[in-house]
Amino acid sequence: MYTLPKIERFNQNVLSKYHIYNSVFITLPFDAIDNTGVLLPLFSEVCDNGFKNNWSPKQIVDFFADKYLDKATEEQKIELMFRFIQYVERQIVLFDAIEDAAFPIVNNLEGRGSLRDIKEKTEAKDKRKELIDFLETFNVRTVLTAHPTQFYPGSVLGIITDLTEAVRVNDLIKIKQLLAQLGKTPFFKKEKPTPFDEAVSLIWYLENVFYQTIGEMMQYLQKNIFEGNIIENPIINLGFWPGGDRDGNPFVTPEITENVAKRLRISILKCYYFDIRILRRKLTFNEVDKIITSLEFKLYRSVFYSQGEIFITLEELKNELNIVKQIIIEKHQSLYLDEINLLLQKITQFGFHFASLDIRQNSKIHNQVFDDIVGFLKREKELYFPENFDSMSENDKMEVVSKLKFDLNHHFFENELTRSTLDTIKLMREIQNDNGEKGCNRYIISNNESALNVIETFAMFRLLAWENPTVDIIPLFESVDDLQKAHEIMAQLYQNAAYRNHLKERKDKQTVMLGFSDGTKDGGYLMANWSIFKAKEMITKISREYGIKVIFFDGRGGPPARGGGKTHKFYASLGSTIENQAIQVTVQGQTISSNFGTLDSCRYNLENLLSAGVANQIFNKDENNLTEPEKAIIDTLANLGYEKYIDFKNHPKFIPYLEQMSTLKYYSKANIGSRPSKRNTDDKLNFADLRAIPFVSSWSQMKQNVPGFFGVGTALKHFEDADRWQEVQHLYNNSLFFRTLLENTMMSLAKSNFALTAYMKNDPEFGAFWQIIFDEFLETKRLLLKIAGHTELMQNYPDGKASIAMREQIVLPLLTIQQYASSQINELKKQPTFSEKLVNTYEKLVTRSLFGNTNASRNSA
Numbered sequence: 001m002y003t004l005p006k007i008e009r010f011n012q013n014v015l016s017k018y019h020i021y022n023s024v025f026i027t028l029p030f031d032a033i034d035n036t037g038v039l040l041p042l043f044s045e046v047c048d049n050g051f052k053n054n055w056s057p058k059q060i061v062d063f064f065a066d067k068y069l070d071k072a073t074e075e076q077k078i079e080l081m082f083r084f085i086q087y088v089e090r091q092i093v094l095f096d097a098i099e100d101a102a103f104p105i106v107n108n109l110e111g112r113g114s115l116r117d118i119k120e121k122t123e124a125k126d127k128r129k130e131l132i133d134f135l136e137t138f139n140v141r142t143v144l145t146a147h148p149t150q151f152y153p154g155s156v157l158g159i160i161t162d163l164t165e166a167v168r169v170n171d172l173i174k175i176k177q178l179l180a181q182l183g184k185t186p187f188f189k190k191e192k193p194t195p196f197d198e199a200v201s202l203i204w205y206l207e208n209v210f211y212q213t214i215g216e217m218m219q220y221l222q223k224n225i226f227e228g229n230i231i232e233n234p235i236i237n238l239g240f241w242p243g244g245d246r247d248g249n250p251f252v253t254p255e256i257t258e259n260v261a262k263r264l265r266i267s268i269l270k271c272y273y274f275d276i277r278i279l280r281r282k283l284t285f286n287e288v289d290k291i292i293t294s295l296e297f298k299l300y301r302s303v304f305y306s307q308g309e310i311f312i313t314l315e316e317l318k319n320e321l322n323i324v325k326q327i328i329i330e331k332h333q334s335l336y337l338d339e340i341n342l343l344l345q346k347i348t349q350f351g352f353h354f355a356s357l358d359i360r361q362n363s364k365i366h367n368q369v370f371d372d373i374v375g376f377l378k379r380e381k382e383l384y385f386p387e388n389f390d391s392m393s394e395n396d397k398m399e400v401v402s403k404l405k406f407d408l409n410h411h412f413f414e415n416e417l418t419r420s421t422l423d424t425i426k427l428m429r430e431i432q433n434d435n436g437e438k439g440c441n442r443y444i445i446s447n448n449e450s451a452l453n454v455i456e457t458f459a460m461f462r463l464l465a466w467e468n469p470t471v472d473i474i475p476l477f478e479s480v481d482d483l484q485k486a487h488e489i490m491a492q493l494y495q496n497a498a499y500r501n502h503l504k505e506r507k508d509k510q511t512v513m514l515g516f517s518d519g520t521k522d523g524g525y526l527m528a529n530w531s532i533f534k535a536k537e538m539i540t541k542i543s544r545e546y547g548i549k550v551i552f553f554d555g556r557g558g559p560p561a562r563g564g565g566k567t568h569k570f571y572a573s574l575g576s577t578i579e580n581q582a583i584q585v586t587v588q589g590q591t592i593s594s595n596f597g598t599l600d601s602c603r604y605n606l607e608n609l610l611s612a613g614v615a616n617q618i619f620n621k622d623e624n625n626l627t628e629p630e631k632a633i634i635d636t637l638a639n640l641g642y643e644k645y646i647d648f649k650n651h652p653k654f655i656p657y658l659e660q661m662s663t664l665k666y667y668s669k670a671n672i673g674s675r676p677s678k679r680n681t682d683d684k685l686n687f688a689d690l691r692a693i694p695f696v697s698s699w700s701q702m703k704q705n706v707p708g709f710f711g712v713g714t715a716l717k718h719f720e721d722a723d724r725w726q727e728v729q730h731l732y733n734n735s736l737f738f739r740t741l742l743e744n745t746m747m748s749l750a751k752s753n754f755a756l757t758a759y760m761k762n763d764p765e766f767g768a769f770w771q772i773i774f775d776e777f778l779e780t781k782r783l784l785l786k787i788a789g790h791t792e793l794m795q796n797y798p799d800g801k802a803s804i805a806m807r808e809q810i811v812l813p814l815l816t817i818q819q820y821a822s823s824q825i826n827e828l829k830k831q832p833t834f835s836e837k838l839v840n841t842y843e844k845l846v847t848r849s850l851f852g853n854t855n856a857s858r859n860s861a
Helices: 006-025 036-052 057-068 074-101 115-124 128-135 154-168 172-184 195-224 254-282 288-304 314-331 337-350 363-379 394-402 416-435 451-462 480-484 486-495 497-505 516-523 525-545 567-572 590-596 599-619 628-649 654-661 664-669 692-701 712-721 725-734 736-750 758-762 767-788 798-830 836-857
Strands: 139-145 236-240 359-362 442-446 472-477 509-515 549-555 582-588
Touching: 006 074, 006 172, 006 798, 036 057, 036 074, 036 798, 057 074, 057 798, 074 154, 074 172, 074 798, 074 836, 115 128, 115 195, 115 599, 128 599, 139 195, 139 599, 154 172, 154 195, 195 236, 195 254, 195 337, 195 590, 195 599, 254 288, 254 337, 254 416, 288 314, 314 337, 359 363, 359 416, 363 416, 363 442, 363 451, 394 451, 394 486, 394 497, 416 451, 442 451, 442 509, 451 472, 451 486, 451 497, 472 486, 480 486, 480 525, 486 497, 486 509, 486 525, 509 516, 509 525, 516 525, 516 549, 516 628, 516 692, 525 549, 525 628, 525 712, 525 736, 567 599, 567 736, 582 590, 582 599, 590 599, 628 712, 628 725, 628 767, 654 664, 654 767, 654 798, 664 692, 664 836, 692 836, 712 725, 712 767, 725 736, 725 767, 736 767, 736 798, 758 767, 798 836
Parallel strands: 139 236, 139 582, 359 442, 442 472, 472 509, 509 549, 549 582
Antiparallel strands: none
């Protein structure tokens, strides 16, 4: 049977359905006034035509009010805008649900990048043995983070799930009920969530999506690749940051970490319990029935009747199920053997930990803590500590610190930060006792600037009488400068005898984390991506020299500016000069719900990541290696882009523009997450302390997306002007890495809309600055279309292009309202006297529209 092209499947199953169900939706009254749904399409049309005619948001709102509202006051206009926001937020949810429902139709779940594709390709090329060897050591780790980029409360997420299912079966009555329910359900939280609240929200995805999806993936591999044997290597791993990520979040305490770890354990035992219940209805045979009933009872007590007490061990659970399996094979014709194998594979996969709870803290905090500890140790008469420690070289300090032996377990530190840091390390040991080693065995040092940062952290474990800590200590390199010297830092670590011995205990493996977000904020798009690539190459080289298998852990956000976009393509594009022991990546905010929110999308994206590793290691091992001339071209491009971005960042209007013209300051006012938007508490905006999420999101809210493209056009133009265009053209045609890099920039451009802020070019203070951004946008767009041979952005991804276009159309009224409110605030504040109440109301409009704008983009933060 003929299969329609992807864009046609998208048009039939997403766009057409949206228009049908939206026509039902806008007729539903959500309050006493029932004409909002009638007026919204008219307002949307005025916005669209207005921007085409170069109108400002104020001109658009005023024109709409004059034409469709009867002499409305400013208060009445504002009230209507709040109601428009209420409708548009829910239109976005409707579109999400329809797109999720159509996912398996639009995307070929058995096609390229699927497990089936991996199996068939390896068999066709007689590489089955290579694949098995690879899968026995390789793993994909998706790490769920609590970064505040997903604004839907749990009640709305539940409605989305139900709505997706109703759309899937075209149940119009149920859809109408759910849309009506959606209209009555609040979309924003009155209070900030706690870190524990965030953890509970994300554990929902573990229980309802990842548990089933990963189990089925592993069973497929078990049956089709490993000939029915249980796979000991957990190929798909889960990591978890909520409740463990302390970096800049003063609300994460050891108590919260302990509660999150307990919740993770109870959640996985609950999943096992429900599976055992289903098995008990099937395994009604002699001998096995009593064993299953006993397991069910012990799991039930551990989940529902314990205060953290566990009535069954992991080994007991495995052993008892293996006994059942043996009896079934020997005496009952292997009846329901697949179900038993599936559960055993899940238990091997998830243990009692479900997801590994990572601990993360900033090196600057560690410096304070360690200074406090050093002060105490110097005062201790029983321990020799050099008086000249502060003036020693870094290597000498490392030697001293790595050999420190003292038991701080019973010493009380007055500094709360020191106590909390040491208590967290103690807690890691306790969590490992209850949840298994994988429950909490990674300590990440963000903003890592030196080898001493790592050794100090290592020493803190040993100073708490944990002589051989079963913990991976992971430096996180973020800034361009830190990325460029990362390999030197790793060499210093490998040369330290105590730390090298620690790595031997950890099977000669070292995980290194690299942060895309802060790299982009620091050095621009091209330099950040290229610095990370080069850092990986150099760290791989130095690690191989010292006999260490390095594992790279990428801190990626949703949009291309934060390492997102076509992520699996990046991993498939890396050659043999970069270690491919694992693919580890953070997943956050809307990316969790959009890429892993349903069974279909979760399976599709996990399989694509696994496939990227297979393609890189088995099929294209050396094909993707960049030649030295190709590296020289990218190096030149990155440096040109870096210079352009640094000049832009140093412009005297850069910070004022962000503060006055963007939504940056409104992130701290929105109850969207427990983390503050800055690492410091000063009122003055310090760029270095600004978090990447509000930075990138603020550009996205204005539809300018600067971090995803700025400097790219300037860099490419240099080659055009120097009559060297063929060099970059050849690179684009032949390098998957470079092509993916530029394709993700095209996505950033496709999500930009400068008509929205074109009114700013007439601003006496910021007009020239806006023009700088717009000129770079135009030049980047022109040259990307030229290098791709396209007439439109994302021409080779028509379904993705159509999805973005539809989302941008839905959200246009919100964008207009946000810019209108923002411009009104700025105008009011220029007046000698103004209404504080009116300014506050406009600020609420900006904040409320911020939610919908972000949710609509799905990967804007």
